[in-house]
Amino acid sequence: MVSIKDVAKLSGVSVxxxxxxxxxxxxxxxxxxEKVEDAMRQLNYQPNQIARALLKNQSSxxxxxxxxxxxxxxxxxxxxxESYASDKNYKLLVCNSLSDKEKELHYISMLRxxxxxxxxxxxxxxxxxxxxxxxxxxxxxxxxxxxxxxxxASDNYKGGELATLHLIDRGCKKLxxxxxxxxxxxxxxxxxxxxxxxxxxxxxxxxxxxxxHIKATFxxxxxxxxxxxxxxxxxxxxxxxxxxxxxAYTLYVYADKHNINVPEQLKIIGYDYHSFxxxxxSPALTTxxxxxxxxxxxxxxxxxxxxxxxxxxxxxxVILDVELIQGETT
Amino acid sequence: MVSIKDVAKLSGVSVxxxxxxxxxxxxxxxxxxEKVEDAMRQLNYQPNQIARALLKNQSSxxxxxxxxxxxxxxxxxxxxxESYASDKNYKLLVCNSLSDKEKELHYISMLRxxxxxxxxxxxxxxxxxxxxxxxxxxxxxxxxxxxxxxxxASDNYKGGELATLHLIDRGCKKLxxxxxxxxxxxxxxxxxxxxxxxxxxxxxxxxxxxxxHIKATFxxxxxxxxxxxxxxxxxxxxxxxxxxxxxAYTLYVYADKHNINVPEQLKIIGYDYHSFxxxxxSPALTTxxxxxxxxxxxxxxxxxxxxxxxxxxxxxxVILDVELIQGETT
Numbered sequence: 326m327v328s329i330k331d332v333a334k335l336s337g338v339s340v341x342x343x344x345x346x347x348x349x350x351x352x353x354x355x356x357x358x359e360k361v362e363d364a365m366r367q368l369n370y371q372p373n374q375i376a377r378a379l380l381k382n383q384s385s386x387x388x389x390x391x392x393x394x395x396x397x398x399x400x401x402x403x404x405x406x407e408s409y410a411s412d413k414n415y416k417l418l419v420c421n422s423l424s425d426k427e428k429e430l431h432y433i434s435m436l437r438x439x440x441x442x443x444x445x446x447x448x449x450x451x452x453x454x455x456x457x458x459x460x461x462x463x464x465x466x467x468x469x470x471x472x473x474x475x476x477x478a479s480d481n482y483k484g485g486e487l488a489t490l491h492l493i494d495r496g497c498k499k500l501x502x503x504x505x506x507x508x509x510x511x512x513x514x515x516x517x518x519x520x521x522x523x524x525x526x527x528x529x530x531x532x533x534x535x536x537x538h539i540k541a542t543f544x545x546x547x548x549x550x551x552x553x554x555x556x557x558x559x560x561x562x563x564x565x566x567x568x569x570x571x572x573a574y575t576l577y578v579y580a581d582k583h584n585i586n587v588p589e590q591l592k593i594i595g596y597d598y599h600s601f602x603x604x605x606x607s608p609a610l611t612t613x614x615x616x617x618x619x620x621x622x623x624x625x626x627x628x629x630x631x632x633x634x635x636x637x638x639x640x641x642x643v644i645l646d647v648e649l650i651q652g653e654t655t
Numbered sequence: 656m657v658s659i660k661d662v663a664k665l666s667g668v669s670v671x672x673x674x675x676x677x678x679x680x681x682x683x684x685x686x687x688x689e690k691v692e693d694a695m696r697q698l699n700y701q702p703n704q705i706a707r708a709l710l711k712n713q714s715s716x717x718x719x720x721x722x723x724x725x726x727x728x729x730x731x732x733x734x735x736x737e738s739y740a741s742d743k744n745y746k747l748l749v750c751n752s753l754s755d756k757e758k759e760l761h762y763i764s765m766l767r768x769x770x771x772x773x774x775x776x777x778x779x780x781x782x783x784x785x786x787x788x789x790x791x792x793x794x795x796x797x798x799x800x801x802x803x804x805x806x807x808a809s810d811n812y813k814g815g816e817l818a819t820l821h822l823i824d825r826g827c828k829k830l831x832x833x834x835x836x837x838x839x840x841x842x843x844x845x846x847x848x849x850x851x852x853x854x855x856x857x858x859x860x861x862x863x864x865x866x867x868h869i870k871a872t873f874x875x876x877x878x879x880x881x882x883x884x885x886x887x888x889x890x891x892x893x894x895x896x897x898x899x900x901x902x903a904y905t906l907y908v909y910a911d912k913h914n915i916n917v918p919e920q921l922k923i924i925g926y927d928y929h930s931f932x933x934x935x936x937s938p939a940l941t942t943x944x945x946x947x948x949x950x951x952x953x954x955x956x957x958x959x960x961x962x963x964x965x966x967x968x969x970x971x972x973v974i975l976d977v978e979l980i981q982g983e984t985t
Contacts (some may be wrong), residue, residue: 371764375714386748395727400730404751435746438701571934600871604901606873606908607911
């Protein structure tokens with residue numbers, strides 16, 4: 326690797342002068358500057374950002390911890406975060422926790438050791454205290470960690486309300502909700518709260534089945550439905566609000582295979598509207614769209630603000646609006 | 656942030672002694688070791704990996720440049736690369752080139768400046784020479800860059816042959832192939848070669864339409880089909896081999912909307928079998944499965960071998976086997 330010494334040697338100046346040219350510090354004559362810049366080009370010299378990071382105590386690295394980048398929601402989220410980070414000259418270290426406590430702890434420690442400037446937490450398997458202890462800028466997706474840690478989320482309550490009201494508007498009389506796992510205080514749980522309250526307010530029967538930590542595969546979702554609901558129980562409902570689109574799609578196929586007509590006998594609405602759902606045409610799912618682009622941008626811009634201006638960045642929670650997408654399943 | 660000095664102070668020894676304990680160098684008495692380890696735990700001390708990287712001239716960072724992490728193929732690829740890297744104590748910097756030359760060049764330069772130990776190149780918009788010049792370990796996905804740069808790919812030729820023979824076996828007489836963009840010498844182009852040769856060998860009429868650099872959205876693929884093929888031309892064929900599953904799915908919907916029965920009148924086969932296709936049930940696509948897990952693992956293990964043992968790692972090209980997945984579209 327070409328070093329600053331090689332540049333100094335070729336341009337016939339001192340290392341200090343090369344460093345001044347690179348950092349735009351002190352007075353440098355035009356001829357000297359050109360000589361140094363020529364030498365840098367000629368040698369294809371790349372300044373050592375690691376040395377700079379150590380010197381400036383700033384790595385321009387961001388960490389993002391997600392459950393699984395192969396899940397369409399998190400893949401898109403990482404895409405938007407990386408795109409924003411890159412525009413601001415930050416680099417992104419991606420960590421898949423696989424929703425495993427040990428792995429999540431390991432990644433937090435690894436990211437601290439690598440002196441990342443901040444972390445986007447979108448995997449939530451630890452107690453809230455574990456995140457407060459890290460002593461570094463953190464922004465959270467969909468979870469309140471502490472009053473010092475900003476969170477970004479879609480308007481989960483409104484999304485749950487929109488979904489439930491839509492099913493009621495379509496004439497449903499007995500509703501089912503398949504939530505996410507409720508063990509952690511995630512903001513996504515507001516979807517379930519909204520479902521229950523909206524049913525009560527409208528005098529509609531509404532039951533809940535709590536989701537489990539399962540992989541986002543068709544087979545795992547199918548097994549979940551078969552074991553925890555089953556065709557007999559499902560037949561008693563005329564509308565289901567699923568807390569994510571993968572579950573909603575699997576439920577559609579499950580109903581279809583068991584000769585329940587969607588949407589005539591059973592109406593199904595999901596939540597997310599990520600790339601999988603946007604691609605899907607048979608059927609087009611009715612769902613609640615969360616603005617994944619805006620969530621990714623907000624996560625990253627809030628984190629960078631927190632890094633560059635800690636006081637201004639605090640308490641900058643962001644709740645982003647959601648929207649009903651009318652498909653063919655309601 | 657707690658420093659090594661704080662650890663030295665609390666344990667009552669010198670910084671050199673703490674450093675020796677951390678690096679397991681020189682003789683350290685048991686009592687001293689325990690005192691230092693206690694202090695590290697008490698202070699929640701995290702060694703500065705950036706300082707270590709500079710000292711050891713090894714960052715344990717890997718870069719991966721892909722077109723777009725929100726594409727299901729690349730999302731899965733990154734997932735497997737990260738998982739393997741994490742097991743080997745490497746960290747992954749993810750870069751989305753958006754198939755843009757400027758961005759790709761910028762990322763290569765950024766990764767060099769950050770002294771990553773090596774790069775997985777899975778975005779290919781530059782001339783081969785640009786990659787040879789980087790002077791650092793590189794492994795390529797699906798492209799031959801030089802004899803010094805190992806490549807990993809699925810058996811694209813066999814995949815194209817399997818797909819074409821399958822359509823012929825199913826009775827197709829006039830075939831169409833929608834390839835990827837052919838401007839770069841990508842190994843994926845072997846799918847097209849195999850299609851053409853297999854048609855000739857079997858005395859079957861086979862036409863090709865060259866794909867374009869489009870986003871992996873339904874709308875972009877639909878527009879591509881409508882503009883470059885259209886319903887009249889499509890009606891003349893009884894089998895289509897698409898070079899990727901997103902195109903195959905869009906073509907299925909396009910045919911269906913225009914009252915062409917799949918598979919009765921038109922048989923469709925794709926390529927990839929990524930998470931989108933594995934999720935899809937209406938219809939289940941017939942496709943060629945490339946082993947994305949094994950490709951990701953190979954990309955990462957070959958890169959790490961090249962980093963840790965440059966001579967042994969050279970010329971370690973890997974071609975991984977593919978498999979026909981029978982769905983409902985043929």
